[in-house]
Amino acid sequence: xxxxxxxxxxxxxxxxxxxxxxxxxxxxxxxxxxxxxxxxxxxxxxxxxxxxxxxxxxxxxxxxxxxxxxxxxxxxxxxxxxxxxxxxxxxxxxxxxxxxxxxxxxxxxxxxxxxxxxxxxxxxxxxxxxxxxxxxxxxxxxxxxxxxxxxxxxxxxxxxxxxxxxxxxxxxxxxxxxxxxxxxxxxxxxxxxxxxxxxxxxxxxxxxxxxxxxxxxxxxxxxxxxxxxxxxxxxxxxxxxxxxxxxxxxxxxxxxxxxxxxxxxxxxxxxxxxxxxxxxxxxxxxxxxxxxxxxxxxxxxxxxxxxxxxxxxxxxxxxxxxxxxxxxxxxxxxxxxxxxxxxxxxxxxxxxxxxxxxxxxxx
Amino acid sequence: xxxxxxxxxxxxxxxxxxxxxxxxxxxxxxxxxxxxxxxxxxxxxxxxxxxxxxxxxxxxxxxxxxxxxxxxxxxxxxxxxxxxxxxxxxxxxxxxxxxxxxxxxxxxxxxxxxxxxxxxxxxxxxxxxxxxxxxxxxxxxxxxxxxxxxxxxxxxxxxxxxxxxxxxxxxxxxxxxxxxxxxxxxxxxxxxxxxxxxxxxxxxxxxxxxxxxxxxxxxxxxxxxxxxxxxxxxxxxxxxxxxxxxxxxxxxxxxxxxxxxxxxxxxxxxxxxxxxxxxxxxxxx
Numbered sequence: 001x002x003x004x005x006x007x008x009x010x011x012x013x014x015x016x017x018x019x020x021x022x023x024x025x026x027x028x029x030x031x032x033x034x035x036x037x038x039x040x041x042x043x044x045x046x047x048x049x050x051x052x053x054x055x056x057x058x059x060x061x062x063x064x065x066x067x068x069x070x071x072x073x074x075x076x077x078x079x080x081x082x083x084x085x086x087x088x089x090x091x092x093x094x095x096x097x098x099x100x101x102x103x104x105x106x107x108x109x110x111x112x113x114x115x116x117x118x119x120x121x122x123x124x125x126x127x128x129x130x131x132x133x134x135x136x137x138x139x140x141x142x143x144x145x146x147x148x149x150x151x152x153x154x155x156x157x158x159x160x161x162x163x164x165x166x167x168x169x170x171x172x173x174x175x176x177x178x179x180x181x182x183x184x185x186x187x188x189x190x191x192x193x194x195x196x197x198x199x200x201x202x203x204x205x206x207x208x209x210x211x212x213x214x215x216x217x218x219x220x221x222x223x224x225x226x227x228x229x230x231x232x233x234x235x236x237x238x239x240x241x242x243x244x245x246x247x248x249x250x251x252x253x254x255x256x257x258x259x260x261x262x263x264x265x266x267x268x269x270x271x272x273x274x275x276x277x278x279x280x281x282x283x284x285x286x287x288x289x290x291x292x293x294x295x296x297x298x299x300x301x302x303x304x305x306x307x308x309x310x311x312x313x314x315x316x317x318x319x320x321x322x323x324x325x326x327x328x329x330x331x332x333x334x335x336x337x338x339x340x341x342x343x344x345x346x347x348x349x350x351x352x353x354x355x356x357x358x359x360x361x362x363x
Numbered sequence: 364x365x366x367x368x369x370x371x372x373x374x375x376x377x378x379x380x381x382x383x384x385x386x387x388x389x390x391x392x393x394x395x396x397x398x399x400x401x402x403x404x405x406x407x408x409x410x411x412x413x414x415x416x417x418x419x420x421x422x423x424x425x426x427x428x429x430x431x432x433x434x435x436x437x438x439x440x441x442x443x444x445x446x447x448x449x450x451x452x453x454x455x456x457x458x459x460x461x462x463x464x465x466x467x468x469x470x471x472x473x474x475x476x477x478x479x480x481x482x483x484x485x486x487x488x489x490x491x492x493x494x495x496x497x498x499x500x501x502x503x504x505x506x507x508x509x510x511x512x513x514x515x516x517x518x519x520x521x522x523x524x525x526x527x528x529x530x531x532x533x534x535x536x537x538x539x540x541x542x543x544x545x546x547x548x549x550x551x552x553x554x555x556x557x558x559x560x561x562x563x564x565x566x567x568x569x570x571x572x573x574x575x576x577x578x579x580x581x582x583x584x585x586x587x588x589x590x591x592x593x594x595x596x597x598x599x600x601x602x603x604x605x606x607x608x609x610x611x612x613x614x615x616x617x618x619x620x621x622x623x624x625x626x627x628x629x630x631x632x633x634x635x636x637x638x639x640x641x642x643x644x645x646x647x648x
Contacts, residue, residue: 055543075546082547088540092562101558102548153548 012061023213039210081150120152277362287329397615415616431597435579442526450530513589525574533567
């Protein structure tokens, strides 16, 4: 039995001028989950947060929060809070005043405010800085204040609009971990917006991949990464190699497709028929490269090494196939292959484990 | 200062010289005049006295001080009430450039000329009365000119841009996301205004208020031209002491007191800037 959604979009459209930022969207957010809206900038993901927060109104459709239709309800009467992209901290207030603002607006007694602000600040490890002016803080500290200012109100849903986009790489990684921990501790539903697929994959329970105001795919990070529904998702989330193929034979669950000049057995997940043109998608880490003198690995592609890039724990090998297509294969250092370097222009075999490929119709 | 280029030295020297000779020195002369004795022929003669400052304490002159401050405060309040919402909308308007232009255009004409023009608008058979009579809204012309109302109209008209421009500067720097954050955290419109917009734009308010209040104390020609016989303000008092009554020391004492008053207000402004941040500095980052 699925739990009652805490946020529900039913056929929601929001237009700005002629363009639809959100186009007939339907989705549910479940209590306690960490749901990420992932998509390129301008795809409407921030608009969704604004619609939930009440900062924008839907043109069409219904939005429900905790079972109640909230269309037309002003933001100050919605039980959700936002962590804004640039934090939008109040520059004239101290850290503690910023965090206590929501409670003060609710008219809570000062003693309650003080203790709850203290608790929220210790949750984000800012106890020491309570009396500081927010402008005197570093980016990471400001980010924590913004989070504390929102969670102190114990919202039903915490909306996070690209909260880490202004932070450098290391701080970003650290804040991601901390936010994930905070989510576990609080049990509040997090609705997180990002254009960074790594961030989405490493943090989320579920991801909604968006493009042009529409949903491309909803699923767990694993589903999104390993079985993308369409080319957009496949290409947006992570690196992927795309090969053209034709189905030569098809059964219920298996098929054979010709890719380049070789026939490969594949898993038939979408009822492909013989003769159909397909795209065969392979993640770089799923490709295996072997040298010609090694034993030929069953069905395989042949190509020449164009380039290789050393990445510390892995090596990316770029291989030009006979058709001219270049594929990237990520090779891992391990006991069997301490030396995985290839010469440029060396001919190699490329293959993969059956079933690891994603086959999509070519349209 | 590490850069000691001749250009920089020259620029600083010119400005320093200017301030010294045309600002500081005259003020010192006025200060000196205010503590010297009055002379019928040569205006002042040596002899230290604080009598003129005591003379300022007369009920008549104190009354002028109080009335001037009240007029200036009233003008500031009206300008703020009109300018604040206007500046807010101006900063968010798509016709911002045009509207800003309209605010600045009056500066192209001398404010003295514009004050004369106001007479034509306000007098008994002037524009406003003619319009109201023609449309039948009134039977008798309104006694607009030579009244306190006319003085207020003149002061507000002349000084409104000085309120709008600093407010606009503050509003333009104001990050609208702060208001959204306020609503998001449960504040009503009134609470957002009170707890967020007003305090964050306070430096602009204080700058605007200073730029309206201080000139309003000294703009003698507006009450001269538009006010009745009894609407004498501080500026008129000073002007009269120097030109009509030929009592330079008293005029100088009144002038120094006015300068002191302005100094106090400027000090309050700087204190507030230190507390709430420079209005010119981005408030968001």
